[in-house]
Amino acid sequence: MDSAQETVALAGNPNSGKTTLFNALTGSSAKVGNYAGVTVDLKRAEFHTPHGRKLTLLDLPGCYGLDESSPDQEIARSVLNGSHVKCPKPDLVVSVVDASNLERHLQLTLQIIELDIPVVVALNMVDMAEKSGLRLDPVKLSEELGVPVVPIQANKGKGLVELKQAMAHPFPPAAEPGWKVGDEQERRKFGLNVAQIAARRPNQQSSSVSDKIDSIVLHPVLGWVCFLGIMFALFWSIFSFSGIPMGWIESLQDFLVGQVEGAIAEGDFSDLITHGIIEGVGAVVIFLPQILMLFFFIGLMESSGYMARAAYLMDGFMSKVGLSGKAFLPLLSSFACAIPGVMATRTIDSAKERLVTIFVAPWMSCSARLPVYLLLVPMLLGGSEGGSTQAAIFMAIYILGTLSAFLVARVLRGKLGPDEVEHHFMLELPPYRFPQWSYIFRHVLDRGWAFLKNAGTIILAIMILLWAASTYPKLDSDDPAKQLAHTVVGRISAAIEPIVKPLGFDGRTGTAILTSFAAREVFVGSMAQLFQVEESEEDTETRSRIRDRLASETWADGRKMFSPAAVISLLIFYIYALQCLPTTAVVAREAGSWKWAIGQFVFMTVFAGVASLIAFQTISFFTR
Amino acid sequence: MPNTIAEDLTVDSLQSLSQVQVGYDFQIKVLDGPGCDQLRKLGFCETLQVRKLANGRNLICNVCGTRMAVSSELAKQVKVTPLKVGV
Numbered sequence: 001m002d003s004a005q006e007t008v009a010l011a012g013n014p015n016s017g018k019t020t021l022f023n024a025l026t027g028s029s030a031k032v033g034n035y036a037g038v039t040v041d042l043k044r045a046e047f048h049t050p051h052g053r054k055l056t057l058l059d060l061p062g063c064y065g066l067d068e069s070s071p072d073q074e075i076a077r078s079v080l081n082g083s084h085v086k087c088p089k090p091d092l093v094v095s096v097v098d099a100s101n102l103e104r105h106l107q108l109t110l111q112i113i114e115l116d117i118p119v120v121v122a123l124n125m126v127d128m129a130e131k132s133g134l135r136l137d138p139v140k141l142s143e144e145l146g147v148p149v150v151p152i153q154a155n156k157g158k159g160l161v162e163l164k165q166a167m168a169h170p171f172p173p174a175a176e177p178g179w180k181v182g183d184e185q186e187r188r189k190f191g192l193n194v195a196q197i198a199a200r201r202p203n204q205q206s207s208s209v210s211d212k213i214d215s216i217v218l219h220p221v222l223g224w225v226c227f228l229g230i231m232f233a234l235f236w237s238i239f240s241f242s243g244i245p246m247g248w249i250e251s252l253q254d255f256l257v258g259q260v261e262g263a264i265a266e267g268d269f270s271d272l273i274t275h276g277i278i279e280g281v282g283a284v285v286i287f288l289p290q291i292l293m294l295f296f297f298i299g300l301m302e303s304s305g306y307m308a309r310a311a312y313l314m315d316g317f318m319s320k321v322g323l324s325g326k327a328f329l330p331l332l333s334s335f336a337c338a339i340p341g342v343m344a345t346r347t348i349d350s351a352k353e354r355l356v357t358i359f360v361a362p363w364m365s366c367s368a369r370l371p372v373y374l375l376l377v378p379m380l381l382g383g384s385e386g387g388s389t390q391a392a393i394f395m396a397i398y399i400l401g402t403l404s405a406f407l408v409a410r411v412l413r414g415k416l417g418p419d420e421v422e423h424h425f426m427l428e429l430p431p432y433r434f435p436q437w438s439y440i441f442r443h444v445l446d447r448g449w450a451f452l453k454n455a456g457t458i459i460l461a462i463m464i465l466l467w468a469a470s471t472y473p474k475l476d477s478d479d480p481a482k483q484l485a486h487t488v489v490g491r492i493s494a495a496i497e498p499i500v501k502p503l504g505f506d507g508r509t510g511t512a513i514l515t516s517f518a519a520r521e522v523f524v525g526s527m528a529q530l531f532q533v534e535e536s537e538e539d540t541e542t543r544s545r546i547r548d549r550l551a552s553e554t555w556a557d558g559r560k561m562f563s564p565a566a567v568i569s570l571l572i573f574y575i576y577a578l579q580c581l582p583t584t585a586v587v588a589r590e591a592g593s594w595k596w597a598i599g600q601f602v603f604m605t606v607f608a609g610v611a612s613l614i615a616f617q618t619i620s621f622f623t624r
Numbered sequence: 625m626p627n628t629i630a631e632d633l634t635v636d637s638l639q640s641l642s643q644v645q646v647g648y649d650f651q652i653k654v655l656d657g658p659g660c661d662q663l664r665k666l667g668f669c670e671t672l673q674v675r676k677l678a679n680g681r682n683l684i685c686n687v688c689g690t691r692m693a694v695s696s697e698l699a700k701q702v703k704v705t706p707l708k709v710g711v
Contacts, residue, residue, distance in 0.1 A: 064665040064666065065665055100688075100689045100690070101667065101688050101689055101690045102688075103667055103669065103672060103688045104666065104667035104687075104688065104690070129689075132689055134689070188664070188669060192669060192671065192672070201673075201688070201689070210691065211677070211691075214677075214684070214691070218678065218684065220680070308693075312682060312684075312693045315681070315682055315693075316681050316682075319681075325682075422658065422659070423662075424659055424662065424694075424695040424697050424698040425682050425693065425694070425695040425698075426662060426663075426666055426692065426693070426694050426695065426698060427682075427692070427693045428666065428690060428691070428692055428693075429684065429691040429692065429693055430691075431691070
């Protein structure tokens with residue numbers, strides 16, 4: 001970037017259409033800048049004015065004012081003051097204002113004017129404001145504020161040329177505040193007066209389409225019917241539709257393995273590429289369709305305006321465990337992957353509630369647990385996959401994780417005590433809008449890429465390490481069992497067997513559990529490798545072969561190794577254990593403390609171990 | 625001070641947003657309580673018009689064309705006076 005290049009910052013209240021404007025101005029060149037240690041995202045891109053001048057555009061986090069100390073507002077304030085370490089002080093601020101709500105949105109504009117920076121007001125969503133009967137006067141607004149005002153419709157790309165003209169060189173001078181700078185009361189009064197002059201509201205307010213929809217979706221009874229129906233449709237779609245793209249990824253993986261095996265001579269290097277890297281990384285990539293679908297549905301709910309309604313409905317229920325409706329979205333996201341779930345807690349006002357939500361989020365059964373459940377649950381049902389009993393057990397697993405999370409949240413919230421500043425539930429219910437498809441797809445792709453980048457790189461490293469540990473040191477023997485016992489992994493298995501035996505597992509299962517501490521989904525591949533099951537091209541067939549092999553395994557005294565007690569114990573371990581290093585890293589960053597992340601890891605691991613132990617010993621006692 | 629007493633009497637005679645009936649328009653007269661800053665930040669300012677849309681643990685209202693869900697605890701801190709008969 002040219003150091004002399006000027007910077008324009010987009011600032012505004014949440015929901016004012018900033019990101020839509022940012023994307024409309026910058027097109028496909030927009031990128032997300034996720035700086036380490038910063039708790040909110042800053043977006044940065046470049047664009048050209050009508051005169052061909054290149055400018056840097058910053059999308060600041062949405063905020064209601066600059067006088068609060070929450071992390072997002074701190075970011076916005078530090079950027080506008082020029083004290084942010086990664087961003088220069090902007091040369092111009094475009095204050096994005098929702099035309100339907102000038103009374104509130106102008107307050108931030110006035111605070112920015114007080115900072116003595118040139119300001120241009122982008123009066124957004126003028127179509128919706130006028131449709132609601134509001135009579136806008138942008139010229140009057142410009143005169144009163146002393147800054148250029150440009151009416152726009154960012155979602156339809158209208159008014160962008162005029163806005164770019166207003167940003168052309170030379171920038172407008174910084175406006176003279178028409179109130180006593182720093183006097184909040186005067187500033188507020190000034191803002192309300194300007195809003196009344198520039199936007200005349202109709203005398204009679206009529207019910208809008210959103211009001212009519214809300215009368216159903218927020219109804220005490222019908223609202224819950226809608227909510228449960230939407231949630232059911234969401235999960236059903238994720239687990240049924242994603243099978244098709246998952247099949248494509250499997251085929252691609254097999255194709256790549258075939259190509260490598262054909263091109264490279266058999267040996268350690270070929271083995272590392274095929275079994276270590278392609279199959280290892282493939283084990284993560286396989287879940288990408290489910291993750292993308294969940295993000296797509298969440299994006300749909302956010303974009304349409306339903307998400308705020310769901311948070312409203314859930315608030316009463318969540319309050320019983322010491323959380324608020326705002327914790328609902330992060331917990332829902334965690335069913336796909338705890339990483340975006342933990343990141344979504346940024347919207348929670350109360351710091352203590354946020355910490356508790358981060359703590360329990362990994363107990364929402366994420367999609368990485370699915371392969372483990374798919375392997376183990378049929379072992380309780382005589383080996384066959386599918387059927388209503390399996391569906392019921394799956395549902396019980398999800399409910400057990402969720403209820404346990406709520407129970408721990410309640411205890412932890414009580415231990416942390418009340419907030420220093422009491423936070424009450426307060427949420428804007430935006431009008432329903434048709435989803436912005438381009439935004440949703442961009443969001444889904446961003447999240448998908450972040451998932452691959454965060455999880456894929458770590459998985460790749462672990463897979464290479466695991467491959468090396470289960471290959472070396474080599475033994476001069478053709479017996480794979482003896483070879484494995486001689487490797488680092490084999491020696492670890494022998495060492496940990498006394499520890500995991502009370503839980504119902506032998507050393508090999510214990511080692512498979514150990515390998516899956518980096519990522520749960522590794523478990524299936526590890527079990528196949530450690531119990532020497534030949535993997536098939538079909539995942540279903542591979543799981544079936546592993547199950548047959550496990551079913552025939554016995555202890556030295558002839559007892560069945562994978563009894564129902566042992567399988568249930570294993571399932572319970574996977575419901576509760578925090579086996580995901582990227583999640584731990586994200587928790588440390590979001591909670592601002594490695595102590596919290598390590599505490600969570602230790603607690604969940606110990607809890608999983610104790611719960612498995614109790615389950616195995618109790619079931620064994622009664623079935624003996 | 626007489627003014628303060630008069631103001632106190634006025635505030636005492638006002639109803640809170642949590643007390644008033646659904647479907648009617650009101651004018652916000654006073655914000656009185658520890659949640660004032662939070663309320664002002666989201667657009668609940670003195671002199672503005674508010675319509676109450678639903679009751680409950682979190683009540684729903686419309687302030688300057690924006691629908692808001694507000695906890696009844698916060699709504700108790702918004703003192704209003706009737707404006708006119710609603711729809």
